[in-house]
Amino acid sequence: MVSAVRQLNFRHIGYFAHSINLVVQNSLANISEIVSKVKKIVEFFKRSSNALTKLQSTQAQMGLPLLKLKQDCVTRWNSTFDMLKSIICIKDAVISTLALLQSSIDTLTPEEWDTVDKAILIFQIFNEVTIEVSSEKTVSISKKIVLVSSMTATVDTYVNDISLPHAVHQMAVSLKSELPTKTV
Template sequence: MAVMLECIPDAQRHTAQNLADLIKKICTEWNVIEKVVSVTADIANNIQAAISLLKWKQVPCFAHTLNLIVQAGLTELKAIQIKVKSIVELFQRSILASERLTAMQKQLGEKQLKVKQDVITRWNSTFDMFERILEIKRSVISTIATDYPNTPNLTPDDIEILSKCCDLLRHFKSVTEIMSAEKHVTVSQIIVLANLLKKKCEAFTTQDIPQTVIETAKRFVTDI
């Protein structure tokens, strides 16, 4: 059961000491200061420092930690991410380009789907962007080759990197969905899910796949 104790405006600077004082004040007013077993929050430095000042045990937020792990690992794929993003922006900022993409999809018998843009703070949006590009790769490649030859196009190597990258990231998406579906994710579940993710990533490090994907998998293994 989740219960909210307070929801109050706080205009002061969010320093570790100010946060610790505020949390202590709220817990004291509700007479639970001696009943705190552990604290789960995001892993921002000021929050961690505040909890340390209160001398409480910290249990990091698994979802937040997982997001940071994937974001860090994706730096290994920066080149392909930038390339795909530029292609996505071409079709998003130009109505004509978008119409030509749709026409090409009809011509090639592909589903008439729009490109998806990623958001820098959400790794799963990068996964969605990659996955959508793979879904409509024939029409994207053909439209660029026909109408926008000055735009860097996707190569067979790019497609392989995107495909294997999506295979890798799909495991993280599955774990995220499992966590989201649960009302109460226990620590024991987190241990199992983390170990499962690590094993899945380790398997990618020995496969005959693009080196950038291998390096991404290695980064995940280290950080998990």
């Protein structure tokens, strides 16, 4: 049995979460400039206690929940997802605070904010699947098939959505092309 698996070049099921990471990391290249801008904004608030205090004050004044911006870790795509999601949740407070502080940090354009927002929608399914498979010691083949089918179906809806920003559409196309080859 082991010999047959080797001869047929099947991947070990344990690589599934890692494969998802690789697929998503590759697709992130389509929005790398925007992700880089977001990283700089997050780092600005992490490094400056004055800016962070002002951000928290602005969130409170706007009636937003007091959320912290999350930094990403290069090796874990879902930390990038968390970073993008956290900045979108307090977008208005971030924009206002940067303007009040007259920061030299490049802020995102309205189109870039839209790109981040749409990218989060696409990555949501990948985040859920990553959490699901990371919580288990082993993932059965049948479960893997269902999860890949679910990710593929979700990505298909975005590949066919002509209203998406170009970079997000390219990201969806990248995900669609790599999902079957890297995760099966």
